[in-house]
Amino acid sequence: RFDVSVCGSATAWRSGRWLIWHASDGVGASRGSGCRDAAITAGHLVGTYGVEDLPADQARRPVVVDFAxxxxxxxxxxxxxxxxxxxxxxxxxxxxxxxxxxxxxxxxxxxxxxxxxxxxxxxxxxxxxxxxxxxxxxxxxxxxxxxxxxxxxxxxxxxxxxxxxxxxxxxxxxxxxxxxxxxxxxxxxxxxxxxxxxxxxxxxxxxxxxxxxxxxxxxxxxxxxxxxxxxxxxxxxxxxxxxxxxxxxxxxxxxxxxxxxxxxxxRGYRNEFGTETQFALLAEDATxxxxxxxxxxxxxxxxxxxxxxxxxxRPFRVDTLPARISFDEAWELRDQEASRSKLWALVGVGGDELTGHGPDLAQGVPAFVIAGPAKSGRSTVLMNMARSFLAQGVRLVVAAPRRSPLRELEGHEQVLKVFTGDDIDEDEFEELIDEAEPTPETPVVVVVDDGEVLEDCDAEGQFKKLIQRGSERGLALVIAGDEEDVCSGFSGWQVDAKKARRGILLSPQDSSSGDLIGVRVSRGQVGGQVAPGKGMLHLGNGELATVTTPV
Structure with a gap:
């Protein structure tokens, strides 16, 4: 049992003053005279927040949230x-x-x-x-x-x-x-x-x-x-x-x-009965x-x-996504268990309890698609994934046919080659991969920026083979490109990349873009101003998550 202290007469709280909820007993009491006690049996969860007037019974009764x-x-x-x-x-x-x-x-x-x-x-x-x-x-x-x-x-x-x-x-x-x-x-x-x-x-x-x-x-x-x-x-x-x-x-x-x-x-009135009720303040200071x-x-x-x-x-959280976050800050938020795989890469932070999210390319079809309009941050996301692989000892092959921050990786000891032309020779690409001798323990990831430029490149057959059988050899592919052109058509290596059904959409402008990452996107989720730093991530589990991408 607990006591509810209710002070003041009915006329006192009709004068227009709020009741005051006392932290000592957790209930409202008006500023006046003539106190009396009202007791409530509480074998269950109860929270008091006001007092109701019952003139027919010449009584007052606490108003409570009684979860029973x-x-x-x-x-x-x-x-x-x-x-x-x-x-x-x-x-x-x-x-x-x-x-x-x-x-x-x-x-x-x-x-x-x-x-x-x-x-x-x-x-x-x-x-x-x-x-x-x-x-x-x-x-x-x-x-x-x-x-x-x-x-x-x-x-x-x-x-x-x-x-x-x-x-x-x-x-x-x-x-x-x-x-x-x-x-x-x-x-x-x-x-x-x-x-x-x-x-x-x-x-x-x-x-x-x-x-x-x-x-x-x-x-x-x-x-x-x-x-x-x-x-x-x-x-x-x-x-x-x-x-x-x-x-x-x-x-x-x-x-x-x-x-x-x-x-x-x-002051309130209960529906149907019209019972007059005075709700409580938490302290004398009404501001x-x-x-x-x-x-x-x-x-x-x-x-x-x-x-x-x-x-x-404790209650589950629904954390606010940060407006901006650095790669190093986001890397510290990664799930330690999920990121044990060498082919796990950081894409962004999100979730109800802020966590670093990204794909494990060792699982399923070894491909991941980054799509969005110009200036949406595609190259930045691709660069963050490249940094993730390098941090875990993975070797890279880079293709950047247009100006891209990935070209800065040329000369890095773990970067086997940076292709900068608008074509890739099939024999050269095949020889490069064979010499690297990738295995699941020593994988190689091919990262491609502005992928639509290389859709019909000479090495198309090698890319197709990589997507189809790459997981057996320790090979994986990450491709970024314009949402209207990348992975388009009905056949080809880029269409095969969509079969992974995972990727990230950055400021998508058309609901059909969801096909690139294997989900349906509603009209309410697309359009609007292009804003780098936010994306809709799908990891192949059927759940579309909004994430903040590191800058």
């Missing part, structure tokens, strides 16, 4: 009615009361950054903004994947919902509750809601429709658009704060005559800085309390 019965929550209100603050209060209350092994928090901030303060809580895996489209896609994809994983896990174990699983499982095997806080639905709709013809909104509705039973919960704030859209039908729990038009309360099933003319910030400081204090205490929680039980 909680599904999702929607809070509608006009700007500056206290919507964002309620999300911060709920997050801080849950963080103060429960371990980061039991509750994981995620934020999607489509407003002015009010949720950024939640990153100071160890419970928070990520707070993403509406301008971080790629990061939001990753977060929603992870939540959708977690939904499927949990459904399978509960079904296999014979549990009906997460409550049964947590009651039966050992402490270190209990599934945590995942709470996703989305601030300002009206900011989501015209931005993230339009991505890929509304696919993110569709995935969000799936999470709301199926997630509550497996412990994935949504708390969404917004204006009247939240209360009238199709998403409004996905939960029964709603509150209305001050709305631009009092008649909008009818969307909550509350007669307009039951709503006062003046509604102060933080944004004051509330952020209160969250920081909760976070510091929670960090100390949860210091022994293992990484596996």
């Amino acid at each position: 019965t909680f599904g999702h929550l929607m809070i509608g209100g006009a700007p500056r009615s206290g919507r964002s603050q309620i999300l911060r209060t709920i997050a801080a209350s849950l963080a103060r009361t429960h371990s980061c092994a039991d509750v994981h928090l995620y934020g999607i901030d489509c407003g002015n950054g009010a949720l950024n303060a939640l990153t100071r809580l160890p419970h928070t895996g990520a707070v993403v903004g509406r301008n971080q489209t790629e990061r939001v896609v990753r977060l929603i994809s992870r939540l959708k994947g977690e939904l499927g994983r949990r459904q399978d896990l509960l079904a296999d174990a014979g549990f009906a919902d997460i409550g049964e699983q947590r009651a039966a499982a050992a402490e270190d095997e209990r599934l945590p509750h995942l709470v996703c806080l989305l601030d300002r639905w009206e900011g989501w709709l015209p931005t993230l809601g339009e991505v890929d013809h509304g696919s993110l909104t569709d995935e969000l509705t799936t999470i709301m429709r199926e997630g509550a039973s497996v412990g994935i919960h949504m708390i969404i704030t917004g204006d009247r658009q939240l209360l009238v859209g199709r998403i409004a039908s996905l939960t029964e729990d709603k509150y209305g704060l001050r709305l631009a038009d009092r008649s909008d309360f009818s969307m909550l099933g509350i007669p307009t005559r039951k709503v006062p003319e003046e509604i102060p910030p933080g 944004g800085q004051g509330q952020a400081a209160a969250i920081t204090a909760v976070g510091e205490a929670a960090q100390a309390r949860d210091a022994q929680v293992p990484r596996a039980r």
Whole structure:
């Protein structure tokens, strides 16, 4: 059991002042007189964030997120009615009361950054903004994947919902509750809601429709658009704060005559019942800085309390991709296990937990395609892969028919030859490879820049043989070129290179470019300004990942 201290009379908090949430007991208390205690039995996870008035019972009752019965929550209100603050209060209350092994928090901030303060809580895996489209896609994809994983896990174990699983499982095997806080639905709709013809909104509705039973919960704030859209039908729990038009309360099933003319910030009314509720601040200082400081204090205490929680039980991260990163910095982030192969090469950094990614050309068809328009950074990516091979003792054959930074590798002791013409003699190329005597233990990689120039070169037959049987001899190929011309046509050695079904697209301008690396690319992922440093990487596993390429 824990006690909830509620101070002040009903008339005191009707005066328009926020309740104050006390860190000592984790609940709201108004500034006034006449305190009384209300107790809640908590054999399950509970977070308190306000007080509701029950005049018929001459009583007040704490408003809580009780995960035994909680599904999702929607809070509608006009700007500056206290919507964002309620999300911060709920997050801080849950963080103060429960371990980061039991509750994981995620934020999607489509407003002015009010949720950024939640990153100071160890419970928070990520707070993403509406301008971080790629990061939001990753977060929603992870939540959708977690939904499927949990459904399978509960079904296999014979549990009906997460409550049964947590009651039966050992402490270190209990599934945590995942709470996703989305601030300002009206900011989501015209931005993230339009991505890929509304696919993110569709995935969000799936999470709301199926997630509550497996412990994935949504708390969404917004204006009247939240209360009238199709998403409004996905939960029964709603509150209305001050709305631009009092008649909008009818969307909550509350007669307009039951709503006062003046509604102060933080005052809300529960749908259907019209129960008057006062939501809590986290500290006396009602400014944004004051509330952020209160969250920081909760976070510091929670960090100390949860210091022994293992990484596996903490929330998954959705890291921000760096705008720029050097090769040396990216090389340090590589996966040590994956990069043990001599034919592994660094292409870029990405992933939810920032990691260096690249192909292992010792596996599958020994080819990798780098494609993009002019000035998209193709040669830079090719150079980074060449540096990766050289760092691991691999020998190279370079073909650079046009001006390229790869020509600077001429004279390096591990570079067998740098071809700079617009043709490569077949006999010369064959003799060069035979003299090198490549094996899987002492491989040779052929790196080709501006590959479209060499599509019909004299050594075409040798390139074709390399792609078809190179893995047996310790040979591999990396080719870079313009997305419109490289690996084009219906036959030839470059068409064979596409059969590896792996590569990277840099600032692609046409959805058909996905064929070069073995994936389908939507129209929403192509076009726009050419911006070196970002790419869509496919390693043959069916997953398209956005990465930052080293410069």
